[in-house]
Amino acid sequence: MARGGKAKNLRQRELIRYLANNPLLKDEELAGLFGVSIQTIRLDRSELQIPELRERMKTALQARHPVRSLGSDELVGELLDIEVGQYGVSMLKITPEMIFRKNLVARGHHLFAQANSLAVAVIDAEVALTGSARVLFKLPVKAGDLVLARAEISSRKGHKTIVKVVSRVKETIVFEGIFTVFALQEEENQ
Amino acid sequence: MARGGKAKNLRQRELIRYLANNPLLKDEELAGLFGVSIQTIRLDRSELQIPELRERMKTALQARHPVRSLGSDELVGELLDIEVGQYGVSMLKITPEMIFRKNLVARGHHLFAQANSLAVAVIDAEVALTGSARVLFKLPVKAGDLVLARAEISSRKGHKTIVKVVSRVKETIVFEGIFTVFALQEEENQ
DNA sequence: GTATAATTAGTACCAGGTACTAATTATTGA
DNA sequence: TCAATAATTAGTACCTGGTACTAATTATAC
Structure with missing residues (x-):
């Protein structure tokens, strides 16, 4: 695959959707899913600015606590x-x-x-x-x-x-x- | 500290509450918080059957998706x-x-x-x-x-x-x- | 003052990454 | 058809936050 990058484009679009629905997917699993190497997935994530598993979990959890689970917003600490x-x-x-x-x-x-x-x-x-x-x-x-x-x-x-x-x-x-x-x-x- | 284990008991009770409110706390942070070593925290967690950070994040996230985010329950995969x-x-x-x-x-x-x-x-x-x-x-x-x-x-x-x-x-x-x-x-x- | 509980220290190992360099494999335009 | 370039793969060193284990040290109750 080269200049066009059609397969790449499709894979990246699917990658985004998959991770949006399920932030727990590991690079290794994604690689298996798309039939590419783990490095390719990492390149994809880096191009798409998608953070790693642990960061995804964190932000997914933050989103849960809407305002830190209590009425006061913006707690320092x-x-x-x-x-x-x-x-x-x-x-x-x-x-x-x-x-x-x-x-x-x-x-x-x-x-x-x-x-x-x-x-x-x-x-x-x-x-x-x-x-x-x-x-x-x-x-x-x-x-x-x-x-x-x-x-x-x-x-x-x-x-x-x-x-x-x-x-x-x-x-x-x-x-x-x-x-x-x-x-x-x-x-x-x- | 020995046989009684009052400090230990108190610390462990607080530990449970802290982690219940905030599963993102690392052992290192908890150690700093209680002024004990990281190993002590790990002993505490193991005695209390509290899993590690990543596991805590996972289960906290699962609890979020009530039934896999859709009406059908028990999806295989x-x-x-x-x-x-x-x-x-x-x-x-x-x-x-x-x-x-x-x-x-x-x-x-x-x-x-x-x-x-x-x-x-x-x-x-x-x-x-x-x-x-x-x-x-x-x-x-x-x-x-x-x-x-x-x-x-x-x-x-x-x-x-x-x-x-x-x-x-x-x-x-x-x-x-x-x-x-x-x-x-x-x-x-x- | 000693037995025992509690804590600390240290080591080897693991998963799931980052960040980087280099090699290899398409693809495609000329 | 072949050279330039895009895309992919491979490999290394390193990082965090752990597990699991052994051993040493410190505190405390009796």
Whole structure:
């Protein structure tokens, strides 16, 4: 096969459909299916910008959690545990982009963002906004660190909720914050 | 830590909750999160019978496709492509359990099952049953082979639909069948 | 203070890839 | 018909996130 590439074109179109319906297909299986070598399938995927099996699984799973499985959208970090109206736990992996090159310490706003978005997430309301916050950066955080934030509702009066957040890196506290969050619309999300 | 294992117990309970909410967590991340070694996490998982990341992703994805994304349940093989009311494509990987030990050839009923379930799947009805079939096993199939079945509706009269199925292993036809399928209840699924 | 539980360390191995280089096999236009 | 080019195949080194195993080390309860 050469310049035209009719067989190639057909195979690639089928490849797209197959993977759209079933992201779990391995290159080896696809190769067997089309009667070509595994390398050909990899060339196809690379031309079509189709990622590898594990990435496909990941994104297929993300699509599932529509907005991280709760009403609050755009949570900074990964949600590990939550009991809406009570507490929540999230993890943030510090990447090199998050740190100052000078002293290799993570910029504070990342820790704040994690804590703040978690504080909003635990509120049992359709929409919630942070009214105010008092935060404390207790220890520097480095690249590669895993920051575990735990938010707990400490009091609630009408639309106004006080949420305390404590963030740790391996048991040592690196951040603390008290957030005052206002619920805009009550009711469950679904 | 020894005989009691209180820290261990707590960690394992949290581990379960974390992974239930987020199957994408790696052992390394969990280790960092709990401040223990990666081996400890692996011991935990093994004690708790929690499978590895890739398996967790797979099963999380399967749970998503409730009944293979279409009305017919229990499809034999993996669905690759379908246009309900027109055609469908499925893949069946021949495993050693499917073959005769004597001649190493796949038992015919596996090919039949794949074709039949696919034929039923392409019918645009809530419930469909095969009325009759004429099948032809053209060439033997061996372990490791990937059987690609393509079903196409060739005619339809009321509740009665004729579906032609052709199964191939790498372009060579190994099975052909004509299925007469009856729709029991009309209407879309979902 | 010792037996036992819990944890950590280290090794060999595996699947399913990436990324790259090089060789081989069509295909086709002139 | 043959040379240029497209398409495919082969092979290597390397990576991640594991399994499965053995052995050493550390903590704790009694």
